[in-house]
Amino acid sequence: MRIDVVSLFPEFVAQISAHGVVGRAQERGLVAIHGWNPRDYASGNYRRVDERPFGGGPGMVMLIDPLRDCLHATRAADPAASSVVYLTPQGAPLTQAKVRELAGRERLVLLCGRYEGIDERLVAAEVDEELSIGDYVLSGGELAAAVVIDAVARLQPGALSDSESAVQDSFETGPDGLALLDCPHFTRPVEHTLGTVPPVLLSGNHAEIARWRRQQALGRTWLRRPELIDRERLSRADQALLDAFLAESGATPDPRNP
Ligand code: 9WO
Numbered sequence: 001m002r003i004d005v006v007s008l009f010p011e012f013v014a015q016i017s018a019h020g021v022v023g024r025a026q027e028r029g030l031v032a033i034h035g036w037n038p039r040d041y042a043s044g045n046y047r048r049v050d051e052r053p054f055g056g057g058p059g060m061v062m063l064i065d066p067l068r069d070c071l072h073a074t075r076a077a078d079p080a081a082s083s084v085v086y087l088t089p090q091g092a093p094l095t096q097a098k099v100r101e102l103a104g105r106e107r108l109v110l111l112c113g114r115y116e117g118i119d120e121r122l123v124a125a126e127v128d129e130e131l132s133i134g135d136y137v138l139s140g141g142e143l144a145a146a147v148v149i150d151a152v153a154r155l156q157p158g159a160l161s162d163s164e165s166a167v168q169d170s171f172e173t174g175p176d177g178l179a180l181l182d183c184p185h186f187t188r189p190v191e192h193t194l195g196t197v198p199p200v201l202l203s204g205n206h207a208e209i210a211r212w213r214r215q216q217a218l219g220r221t222w223l224r225r226p227e228l229i230d231r232e233r234l235s236r237a238d239q240a241l242l243d244a245f246l247a248e249s250g251a252t253p254d255p256r257n258p
Helices: 010-016 020-027 064-076 096-103 120-126 142-153 206-224 236-249
Strands: 002-006 032-036 083-093 107-112 129-132
Touching (some): 002 010, 002 064, 010 032, 010 142, 020 142, 064 107, 064 120, 083 096, 083 142, 096 142, 107 142, 129 142, 206 236
Parallel strands (some): 002 107, 083 107, 083 129
16 A cells, blocks of 8 residues: 655654554555655745735645645656545544545545645645544644554554454454444553452453453443444343443443433
8 A cells, every 4th residue: 555645744754654563564565655745846935835814814824736736746656546635623533444444545645734724725626535533633634644544554464463453453343343442451460559450361261251351342332432332233142241241330321321
């Protein structure tokens, strides 16, 4: 997969993506990240990329032409079709389902804005979709682009050392189509002043351990993100696990109506 990043700070995104799973995925040739700077496509002595907004108000707006020439250059650099994704709080929410869809594409162009944003005519003419990583304002799209790159790169076949681990993570969907939060994790020592490890994890009984983890995942999802669970759609076994969890924890049966 090829990912082009259009940004006034392309090296910033490349730097974040040089480590860990994404760095390894690049070394293995599973993803190639290319940075592009619209300033290189700006004209005049000052190489301006921004101007004051029509209608007044604070801040600056990114000019159409340097961005357009830069985007056209990214397109010309590779024959594979590419969709242009603009990272903005006005975009559709990024979900794991969306990440899976993006990860299956041959090419992505991630467009990062700075200042107050990009001239809307450039967005209308060149952007295929707008994505948001959450309801907060950053100082630019670069960190959001790094989030997209990380989420997408780790799904490339061969990116993770244990091919199972991607499937087990929070928000990865199980065979029943249900997305649950992750269960808690523990490592040595067994006894610590902060507490002891749940005995079931030391039992060596893999069926019991799997059951406990499933129960913890169901319970925390129910308590923390009830909107992720449609109780009616749970299997009988899962309903029983959840009921036992709630009985044991003394939690309110329905966090939506406490
Ligand atoms: C600034 C602002 C200030 C007050 C009210 C609303 C506001 N929106 C913005 C804004 O969109 N600024 C952007 C800065 C311009 C485009 C790039 N920037 C950006 C991208 N900030 N935050 C993101 C972003 C991208 C994806 N997901 C979450 C946030």
